[in-house]
Amino acid sequence: MTKTNNIHEASFRDPSGFMFHDGDTLRRVIKPIYFPQYKKLSESGIFKTLIKNGLLISHQETSVSEEKIVITPEKIPFITNPYEWGFEQYKQAALLTLKIQKYALSKGFILKDASAYNVTFHKGKPIFIDTLSFDFYEEGTPWRAYKQFITHFLGPLVLAKYHGNEVFNMMQSFIDGIPVKMIASMLPRRSKLSSVLYPNIHLLAKMESKHNDDYKGETKISKLSKKAQNNIISSLYNYIQKLSLKEESEWGEYYSKTNYNKDAFETKKNLIREWVTPLNPEKLIDIGGNDGTFARTVQDIVQHVIVTDIDSNAVDYNFKQVLRNKEENMLPFVCDVLQPAPGIGFNNTERSSLIKRLQEYAPDVTMALALIHHITLSGNVPFEKSAEFFAKFSNNLIIEFPTRADSWVESLLIRKREFINHFEFYNKTNFENGYSTYFDLVKKEKVAGTKRILYLFKNKTYGS
């Protein structure tokens, strides 16, 4: 009998069932109240079609009894949350949700919720992970999850269009989506002229505040035909498909702006591959890894690769490559090292903090290339503190240290103006000392053709 007392922290809202940890395996309990839906979904081939098309996470039935059915979904190595997605990722997650809703509707089901947390990224694509989100469609009823779709998907996407990708950070404060009224207030006035934005956001906001107080179940909910509901879904799909960031910057110039030449670039790539190979890693994370250029040099010898960057354009650019090349072992997401995603929601544990997730992921190799000068000089983080951060989840750390002679370090220092003397500590010796608190030095090598040194450190206390 599988033990079910270890309930997953994000799994308490839905009465249909819950997720629990069975050792290292995550399983899902389905309660009798959801048996009819589950059986129909399994027997009619709906689950099968969705899984086969890579839209829904696959699962195995582990045990069946009268009190509960236990299923075991395919393992996902790392869960990213909506506030860590680039624009393209967010968009794809929204389209996936609509696609599933449209298909479900054609089979007599609906998505009973449209939370952005139902989707995550796995094997290079967005995937729906809440197997119990389906409910029977009742003829003539409007879509109950409609408002949730607007506050979790359409709203954030449209706001990002006008205000930039950083808007997704708002999802950290509003775990159940950005309030409709706030979305409406943040949109430019001309959005009222849009035949999609006016009804779906402005009118919705108006109707919501009008009916907010007098809900005693007196107002009769009007019928909505299946055809009408399909029209809503399709028009949202078409609209979101065409959405793009207004301020889409010209990305891709980053590496042409590097302060070292092509040979040095290749040397660095070779060095990384040379160092990573004997470590034989299954999991690797590249923090501040831009569009994944350096992570891709070892992609073929590592089973699962994560690349994070603060620049959402770089993450988007990386994700587009993942899609184009159908790369299954590359997961890009947005992360500001100086302010990693906190634990949010009820008990602060509903969505885990980035550090907690990284500790559970336990990468064999952590890479931090051309990052330390930003953390230290832009973020004013002492070496010992950044070492502490990396030590929390890293076993082997490959870190690049640009010396004071490096032109980027120079320019960061110049920006300190009269405080430049406060940053005398930025040098090789202090860096090595700071990191020696948590790490043993395994090797170091100057990257030929640059003013940078590459280090390989081993965590002193990892796994103990």
Add this chain to the structure above:
Amino acid sequence: MNFLYFDPGLGAMLVQAVVAVAAGVLLFSKNAMYKLKSFLGLTKDEDGYDSIDVDEEDTDESNDKNE
């Protein structure tokens, strides 16, 4: 059976009638434009995104029917 564990919002339930009408008009005009454009030979391929429709051809369900 109703498993609603969050408030769908009464306004949101009501507004869908209006949203659907607007969507209907939009889709109709989009279709009409598409037909006109393809008649004039002006259509081009959509940019890399999947269609909203789920491909059901390769499922076992349809295979069973063939057997």
